[in-house]
Amino acid sequence: xxxxxxxxxxxxxxxxxxxxxxxxxxxxxxxxxxxxxxxxxxxxxxxxxxxxxxxxxxxxxxxxxxxxxxxx
Numbered sequence: 001x002x003x004x005x006x007x008x009x010x011x012x013x014x015x016x017x018x019x020x021x022x023x024x025x026x027x028x029x030x031x032x033x034x035x036x037x038x039x040x041x042x043x044x045x046x047x048x049x050x051x052x053x054x055x056x057x058x059x060x061x062x063x064x065x066x067x068x069x070x071x072x
Contacts, residue, residue, distance in 0.1 A: 013038045014047065023047060 012026050013036045026032050027049050037045040 011036070015039055016044060020052070023052065027052070 012030060012032055014023055014026070016037055016039055023035060026035060033049045035047045036043055037047055
């Protein structure tokens with residue numbers, strides 16, 4: 001089996017300055033889990049649904065710490 005038989009034909013990309021709502025839309029409504037990040041026509045990285053989840057968990061912990069510090 002060749003890669004071309006399995007690969008997605010429709011390519012979605014995001015830029016490093018794009019807002020996360022665009023990423024959420026693509027992940028949810030286009031059933032995408034990996035997005036190439038392109039700047040000036042050049043691949044600069046890959047964004048995955050796991051990356052977003054990790055960032056969310058990290059942010060949630062930071063917010064939780066902030067609120068706990070306010071209670072003191």
